[in-house]
Amino acid sequence: MLEATDTIIQGLLLGGLYALFAIGLSITYGVMRLVNIAHGDFLVLAAYLALWPVTNLEMHPFVAILPVVVLMFCLGYTLQRVVLNRTMGPNFLAPMLATFGMSIILRNGLQQIYHSDSRSFDIGAVGADSIHLGGTIAVGEFPLIVFVVAVILTFATSLLFSNTRIGIALRATSDDAETAGLMGIRANRTYAIALGLSFALLAVGGVFAGIRTTFTPESGPASLLYAFEAVVIGGMGSLWGTFAGAVILGIAQGVGAKLGAGFGVLAGHLVFLAVLAFKPTGLFERSR
Amino acid sequence: MLQVRNLVARYGEFQALFGIDFDLKQGSIVALIGANGAGKSTFLKSIAGQMPNKSGEIRFNSEEISSLPPDRIVRDGISLVPEGRRLFRSLSVEENLKVGSFAGREGRWTLEAIYTLFPQLKDKRHVPATALSGGQQQMVALGRGLMSNPDLLMCDEVSLGLSPSVIKDIYMVFPQIRAEGLSLVVVEQDIDAALRISDYLYCFMHGKVTLHGAPSELTKEQISAAYFGLETA
Amino acid sequence: MREGLSYVVSRNTAISNAAVWLGVAAAVVVVAVPWLPYLGTAAFMRWAVEVICYLILAQMWNLMAGYGGLMSVGMQAFVGIGGYSLFVFAQHLGVNPFLSIPIAGVMAALAAAITAPLVFRMRGGYFAIGTWVLAEVFRIAFSNISALGGGSGQSLTVMTRIDRSTRETAIYLIAATTLIVASLAINLLLRSRFGLGLTALRDSEAAAESQGVDVRSLKLQVYTLSSLGAGLVGAIYYTSVLRISPFAAFDLNWVVAATFIVVIGGIGTVEGPIVGAAIFFALRWLLADYGTWYWLVMGAVAVIVIMFAPTGVWGYVRTRWDIQLLPLRGLDVSYETVSCPIKGHEIDRLYDQLRSSSKKILRRYRALSPWPRCWVSSLGKHQDGV
Numbered sequence: 001m002l003e004a005t006d007t008i009i010q011g012l013l014l015g016g017l018y019a020l021f022a023i024g025l026s027i028t029y030g031v032m033r034l035v036n037i038a039h040g041d042f043l044v045l046a047a048y049l050a051l052w053p054v055t056n057l058e059m060h061p062f063v064a065i066l067p068v069v070v071l072m073f074c075l076g077y078t079l080q081r082v083v084l085n086r087t088m089g090p091n092f093l094a095p096m097l098a099t100f101g102m103s104i105i106l107r108n109g110l111q112q113i114y115h116s117d118s119r120s121f122d123i124g125a126v127g128a129d130s131i132h133l134g135g136t137i138a139v140g141e142f143p144l145i146v147f148v149v150a151v152i153l154t155f156a157t158s159l160l161f162s163n164t165r166i167g168i169a170l171r172a173t174s175d176d177a178e179t180a181g182l183m184g185i186r187a188n189r190t191y192a193i194a195l196g197l198s199f200a201l202l203a204v205g206g207v208f209a210g211i212r213t214t215f216t217p218e219s220g221p222a223s224l225l226y227a228f229e230a231v232v233i234g235g236m237g238s239l240w241g242t243f244a245g246a247v248i249l250g251i252a253q254g255v256g257a258k259l260g261a262g263f264g265v266l267a268g269h270l271v272f273l274a275v276l277a278f279k280p281t282g283l284f285e286r287s288r
Numbered sequence: 289m290l291q292v293r294n295l296v297a298r299y300g301e302f303q304a305l306f307g308i309d310f311d312l313k314q315g316s317i318v319a320l321i322g323a324n325g326a327g328k329s330t331f332l333k334s335i336a337g338q339m340p341n342k343s344g345e346i347r348f349n350s351e352e353i354s355s356l357p358p359d360r361i362v363r364d365g366i367s368l369v370p371e372g373r374r375l376f377r378s379l380s381v382e383e384n385l386k387v388g389s390f391a392g393r394e395g396r397w398t399l400e401a402i403y404t405l406f407p408q409l410k411d412k413r414h415v416p417a418t419a420l421s422g423g424q425q426q427m428v429a430l431g432r433g434l435m436s437n438p439d440l441l442m443c444d445e446v447s448l449g450l451s452p453s454v455i456k457d458i459y460m461v462f463p464q465i466r467a468e469g470l471s472l473v474v475v476e477q478d479i480d481a482a483l484r485i486s487d488y489l490y491c492f493m494h495g496k497v498t499l500h501g502a503p504s505e506l507t508k509e510q511i512s513a514a515y516f517g518l519e520t521a
Numbered sequence: 522m523r524e525g526l527s528y529v530v531s532r533n534t535a536i537s538n539a540a541v542w543l544g545v546a547a548a549v550v551v552v553a554v555p556w557l558p559y560l561g562t563a564a565f566m567r568w569a570v571e572v573i574c575y576l577i578l579a580q581m582w583n584l585m586a587g588y589g590g591l592m593s594v595g596m597q598a599f600v601g602i603g604g605y606s607l608f609v610f611a612q613h614l615g616v617n618p619f620l621s622i623p624i625a626g627v628m629a630a631l632a633a634a635i636t637a638p639l640v641f642r643m644r645g646g647y648f649a650i651g652t653w654v655l656a657e658v659f660r661i662a663f664s665n666i667s668a669l670g671g672g673s674g675q676s677l678t679v680m681t682r683i684d685r686s687t688r689e690t691a692i693y694l695i696a697a698t699t700l701i702v703a704s705l706a707i708n709l710l711l712r713s714r715f716g717l718g719l720t721a722l723r724d725s726e727a728a729a730e731s732q733g734v735d736v737r738s739l740k741l742q743v744y745t746l747s748s749l750g751a752g753l754v755g756a757i758y759y760t761s762v763l764r765i766s767p768f769a770a771f772d773l774n775w776v777v778a779a780t781f782i783v784v785i786g787g788i789g790t791v792e793g794p795i796v797g798a799a800i801f802f803a804l805r806w807l808l809a810d811y812g813t814w815y816w817l818v819m820g821a822v823a824v825i826v827i828m829f830a831p832t833g834v835w836g837y838v839r840t841r842w843d844i845q846l847l848p849l850r851g852l853d854v855s856y857e858t859v860s861c862p863i864k865g866h867e868i869d870r871l872y873d874q875l876r877s878s879s880k881k882i883l884r885r886y887r888a889l890s891p892w893p894r895c896w897v898s899s900l901g902k903h904q905d906g907v
Contacts, residue, residue, distance in 0.1 A: 086828045087828060091831070092645050098824055101821070172378075176377075266661045276639055276642050276643070
């Protein structure tokens, strides 16, 4: 019983990390119907970007997150303005294919520079210590931090969308980009901000992932799949829905891993397929 | 104030406007009438910058605006209330109104002013905009258009799908708006309403202007002929 | 009464007829390779089998995405299923290896048909990644079947019974035949009613549906057919390579290659995959000494093509110089002054509608009574306007 609770809590906390992966994907799909196939690869890129200040400037990985976030925001903004905006139009294949191309470029580019060595970030004691929550249940300090950060960021993003001017502009553009233009909102810039935002969130997720486990240039696709599964399980239209989906995925993977080594990831896939089969619109879909 | 010469507009290969000439004097209300598909909405969209495939001259306060994108045109002072209202589904009434002000033009039209003009909306300010009745939605759409503090407001078929009493309520607003210094272009299917409200009238058919003049100078027969395309004997 | 104007709806032009003869000649040469002086070597044939596999896969991807509007990042699932089915039938069930190849294709098609209901619950970008998840599920599943070699795979030892040169010639000929049959089949399919429906579907799903095109059925058929092709590719490739592993058989790079070949060559065209494959293998040969640089370059070229020439190299060539070797898109219409039972004004309307988009073509084509349809003659001059 205790072991089960422990497994579930670990899964829950893992879900926090997956939530960080997934919100960015949810944003770009929500605002511009773009599924960024390179999402996972940009996650890995963020980790590699953090590698430089951590190894060369002896910066603590947590601190390194800040410049990486700024950098990634600018990268996302620029990519949308320069590359992807050109491909947006009635043909939905084109932007996806462009991100597919970017994925390959990133993966092979990183491979050329960093080769296949696994890297990871060390945060000392925080990475290994646990906090005891009543009785004999212990949760790792770091996973807890990740989870809390995920909650805070989801909350902050949600506030951004509901209360700020840019949030209203993003929602209006996603509803009806043409009419938003009539109001003075430039779709090109709005999309760029959406992708920038998505990348900024990715940056946090990427560095955290790099702390939690090792990463190589090939780590991207797996992260994309987890983010994607979280969004589908959670359902369209709601950030907290995506968060919930991520938590469910985390728990599924945790339970699966307990049942058999290597079964964790498959368990997640199977839960995803099950949701697809029985409730394709997701478990927490918010009707628009 | 607004001068259009030889406007030609296309949707892909399909030509919708065949050389429109149009004039609007500051402070006037001009009505566009014509059957479905005559090109009235296309004309308004062309002025608003939403038709990429067009040629001809459009001058607003002596400035050539035909090559500007929609967001620049609203910044210059022309606001379009689009056909079918096209309110933002995810936004509340108040948020829809706020969006209207994103062009950044200062002026007399603020949220409070809109609520004064349309008192019904004040209670519903936080309701999702598309949950309102048709008439109220039209008010939101109009309000949204006004929030950009335009010099010229273009309204595309505001009476579409509304009951006569609601239409009356909405039309009462136009003189008030004009009194505040706005000029108006109103597209209408209802000829009588158009005649009542406007200082000048244009009749469209098959993408051409078939008749124009002040309502007082036009006879019913002339208008019917121009509207329906009957050959006048 | 108007003097009869008739329509000769011709789909072939002088250039296209030349191209057909060129295609026939190419097919003959391809099949004759094992007996040709310089090319009939084992090394060349092995390389050729690989090229053919990529080309068939690209054509399948093109069929799905370029014509059906379905972008899949999970096609490798069926390559893997085809490959493993081959091993199951040939290695474990003792079926003749060469006979196992078509069987493997059918198995892949079956797998596609069974998983389709699940996968079609998603659309657009979600469909793309959803198929990828499915491929991953298959990969993990096959990695866990120890009878099939588990994670490290197994070898096709049954093939050692056949002598080497016969084996290599046979597999080459099978690959070549499959390519020719697949190309012909796709071409014929696209020229048929099925193809018209597909084009209508691609242009506008809603409009196609309103015209009576069974969208669901069409999508399912395209998906299944493409998967059949992918399965054949897997079976042929692994018969040639003689060793399979889940990592290789379900490798994402299968679909990456197919995608880039089609995108760079020209998506939604019949000639596109051929052009794209030529570019792909040329690049690979050029960058052979630089490791995985060629994937990077391919990716960059693909992104540039999508940004600046979305119709691909062939699409660009075609619009620039107005050629069409294997015409399918739209129907070229010409006038001939001939007495004709169709009334004049009906013809004008027909002409206007045929000139416009393909969904209208579908509608009009179906509306034509059987009599005028027999006017679709295969030879005619292409004239624009009256």
